[in-house]
Amino acid sequence: MDHRPLVLVLRTGTQDAREYLLRSMSTRYRLHLVSSLDPSWEREYLDGWTIHDSRDPAQALAVAAGIEGVSGVLTWDEARVTQVAHIADGLRLPGAGQQAAQWCREKNLTRRALDAAGVPQPRSVSVSGADQAVAAAATIGYPVVIKPNDLLASMGVIRAADEEELRAAYTQLTGYKVGGLPDYVFRPLVEECVTGEEISVDSVLFEGELTVLCVARKTTGYPPYFAEVQHMVDSRDPLLADAELHAFLQAAHQAVGYSSGVTHTEIMLTAEGPKIIEINGRLGSGLIPYLALEAIGVDIGLAACDTACGVRPVLGGGLGRVAGIRFLHPEQPGTVVESIRFDEAALDPAVVSTFLYARPGSVVSPPDGSGHGRIGYAVAVAGSAEECQAALDSAEAALLINK
Template sequence: MTEARSTTGQSPLLLLIATGMRTYREYLLRSISTGFRVHLFHVDEPTWEKEFVSGWTVLPSTLDGPAMARAARELHAREPVAGVLCWDEGRIHAASHVAEALGLRNGDPSVIWRLRDKGQTRAALDTAGVTQPRSVPVKTLDEALAAADLVGYPAILKPRGLGASLGVVKAGDAGQLRERFPFTAGMKGPDPEPLLYSTDQPVLVEELVTGEEISVDSVVQDGKAVPLFIARKVVGFPPYAEEIGHYVDAGDPLLSDPRLLEAIQDTHTALGFRDGWTHSEFMLTATGPHLIEVNGRLGGDMIPYLGMLATGIDPGLVAARVACGMAPGVMPSLRQVSGIRFFYVEHDDTLIESVSFLETDLPSAVERLVPVARPGAVVSPPPKGTVWGRIAFAIATGRSIEECRAALDAAESALAVRTGEDDTHRREE
């Protein structure tokens, strides 16, 4: 089913593939709608999205790239599409088939597959000499044990085709690797990914590199990569790698660090990524930045929103402009710091009755307080819960990371959770 609304003006038509959770992605669509007409490909009739789109097509799947390409050609024949955009990790490869069919930017499925498949990423970067951890793809536990002997302990286990740190765990020795390998090998994403799991070697055993971990959201046009936002990660729940918070500083000195800028550009050149938005992760080691992974989409965890709060650069509009081959417009208009913290329950299989914040006397630096878990939900902390175990998050802005951290501490103290097992309680430090 296709629905189109009459529109006025000649703003470009952008084809958006899926939207994701409203809580995490509405801000992007809201911004894009101010400068573009948006046609949405989705598996259901839009609900909250209708306010921001000019039309939509309901399809059986948004994971089937060739089928979506046929629907896109029909749309394009009625009205030319200027660009294709997708920020959902599980659908960016399918979206590249659509862009390819329409002759638009970011339309090379082999390039996007090279980013989706972390094994291919590692191989391409090895060939180009980009600094990264040693990595060995494996299938079986015995192969993993042999690979760990090669890269050394502690070793990192990770699925080669998932995002959001799903399935990533550290093994300090052979005993821990034996215990934790099934966790990584059995991890599944939110969508079926049969092509990724058709590989004979679905798990990567990697060298542990230490330092501060960051993520970099970059805009890439005609092969030139420009970093816009750098997020300093806060990681918790060891030995797992759950991202429990981020800080973005508009004045981060890493934005002009020659070694990091060179690593970012060399990475994109080696992978052949020429147009679009990427979210890369690096470990800042004593010997320089080591590339951890590259995702061919906007960052998750509200990181682009943090970037907008910190710099004034609108990520939705920038991503849409680049998808359409337009000048991105990336001059900062603000210079401040923003941060986010995610909250979890303490025990597996916790029944949620309510999640709220007691907002009395919170500092003005608290920008947003967002309950995520709904009444009746059963949630768990990592490793069982991973990102789906989050029950709420808070966002703060300020002049420094310390000011943001203090505001997030206050927000955490104001978090009130009622569960099926106990009475209302407040989170305390």
């Protein structure tokens, strides 16, 4: 018999972005996928699967209860974080708890909890109309950022320098269509625009004790939007062992009641000190866990399985490398893709993988806050940040569109 614990996984994602997680997780755990789509590439890593949307928490719990021998449940899909907490509580499995999951899922609730605990963060006001947004900005002071309460991947996050830009941004934000959610209602926040260096930290919490797994240095672009352009993970980053950052993260997670599981926290390192941008009750996206695996040797997917099953995480490390990802975008709006490829001969040897989203016939544009705009990416692994940066630069230069 296979005595590996059985972990329920709600949804997966695309093969390029998530296969590495299932591959490593399946070495120590049996995996049962719950998804609205029939699995394809996932099958070789699965013990079984159930076709179910899992959007409704009560229905998702009923499905999970019918699967024998579940030891843990997890997701890396932002739209299923609260459902996972509902299932874990219903089956009396380890987890963050429904309140902590909801407080991380909704940014306005995060703000309230952090404010009550005195954890530094941008000033923030929840609004329900353009006039309220303008009034909030008058209190906060321009420039401000307007953002949705519960989306991800920087979708709908827009900087506004004055009232005119804010009104235009509000109209643009609330006019977006959210895929798979035709009845989605935007509940925007207007926030102080804090500046500095932005990082993300993937952490694991076990019995309330927080361990930093990975620090990613983030580059954004395409103002007034905040499109993620690059992530860099350095195994020698001093922030990995920074006591003040660790205490700051511990306080933030205590404020939202999060004591078990893997989280992805976005932080702005300002001149006044670190400020929480958001806490996500899941591991990072944008292949950040893959960068951590390649640079540090830490397997965040396995850490998520461990805590989901109530097991103290077994952490790797010691690779001593730097890994980065560069997201690639078109230069001009409305670019018709006749051909697209990487010039393999021009790629630095440190580039370990490339991927193209765009296909011939696609019409592509730079990021506009809608969550679209990426046409591909490249991943590099090197011995230093400078070497990794140079490799990613080579990949961007080697991307050929209609050439």
